[in-house]
Amino acid sequence: MTRELELICPVCHTFKKISVPDTIFNQSVYGTIKIQVPLGAVCPEHQFIAFVDTKGIVRGYERIDMLMKIPPSGEEVNEQSDFTLNRTxxxxxLYGVFCLIHAKIFNYPAYILKKEWDLDDSKQLNTFLDSYLPKKYLDFTYPIIFIDESEYGKIKLRKRKVLLIDFYQNIFSTPWVEKLKFEEFIIxxxxxxxxxxxxxxxxxxxxxxxxxxxxxxKNILEGTQAIYKKDLINTLSENLSLPKINISRLNLILTFLDQRYSRKSSRKVRKKVEEFLNFL
Ligand SMILES: [Zn+2]
Structure with a gap:
């Protein structure tokens, strides 16, 4: 069973109908799925992400303003060789790589659907992505797992916070709400x-x-009962002798601490905000 979606390029409004398998919507973990629309799939000039809800209604688009460098000829590598950024x-x-790196940094379990005949190169992929992380985090980071499409229906992902990717359809079911601006920036x-x-x-x-x-x-929060975001940013800046970070960076850090440590930390920040709101 498939569903037809009409996707429109957010830049020049070129449109095209694509069909998406129904199972994707049934497995979707958090209500929205993202479809990576590469150059040429809908529009020859722009690549973008389409956000689609579980009813199959397109809720929005986000463009990816980045041109892929074409690797020089002769660099074409065989399937067995190591991963590089360009090859990945x-x-x-691009969005696939943002998601995979995001899953690694923030420690979300990730599954990639594969066909029976596909090579399982998850070992090389994990080695490559793990090389971006500090060593001490590696033992506590979920590996990315390839699963056969035939077993797809058997696994129950619905209630778990996992990243599920179908690269054949360029479809992503992501457990997070944050945009992948940090990953986009570093890439x-x-x-x-x-x-x-x-x-x-x-x-x-x-x-x-x-x-x-x-x-x-995390250290600052451990030494306090509750703190305002503004004070947290100031203290961080003083302690590390760095310019002040912005709110979105702080929110991303709190998500990191939630995912990697415990929810206690971010609650300390929220607590202060609630107190403030009660005071008003
Ligand atoms: Zn376009």
């Missing part, structure tokens, strides 16, 4: 480099900076 983007798309920065090691270095460093800030926030 070529295989999974964009890395793509300015041609050398794989330099790309790796940049991504690793950006993630390390983020995690350092998160760990410092």
């Amino acid at each position: 983007i070529k295989k999974y798309g 964009r920065k890395a793509m300015e480099m041609i050398d794989h090691d330099e790309q790796l270095f940049i991504i690793k460093q950006e993630i390390m900076n983020f995690i350092n800030e998160a760990e410092e926030i």
Whole structure:
């Protein structure tokens, strides 16, 4: 059973009907699924993400303003060789890579649907993505798992916070609500480099900076009962001698602490906000 969706390019309004299997909607974890629409699928000039609800109604679009660097000829690699950023983007798309990196940093279990005849290169994929994370987090990070399409119906993902990706249809069922701006930023920065090691270095460093800030926030929260976001940002800036981070970065850090540690931390921040609201 399939469903027809009419997708419209958010930039130039070119449209095209695509069909999507019904099972995707039935398995959707959090109500919205994202469809990665690569160059050429709907519009020859723009790539974007379509947000679709479980009834199959398109709720919105987001464009991805990033051009893929075409790897120089001769770089074409065989299936068995190691992953690189360019190769991973070529295989999974930009949004696919944002999602996979997001799942790794924030520790969401992730499943990729595969056909029976597909090569299971999850080991190489995990090794590649894990190289972006600090070593001490690796033992506590879910591996990305490939599952055969035939077993898809058997697993119950509905109630769990998991990322489910069908790359054949470019469909993503994501357990998070946040936009992947951080991932987009670090990938964009890395793509300015041609050398794989330099790309790796940049991504690793950006993630390390983020995690350092998160760990410092965690320390601050452990020493307090409740705190305003504004004060938290100021204290972080003083403690690390860094410019003040913005609210969206702080919210992302609190999500990281929720996912990786406990919900106690972010509750301390909210508590203060509630007190303030009661006071009004
Ligand atoms: Zn377009």
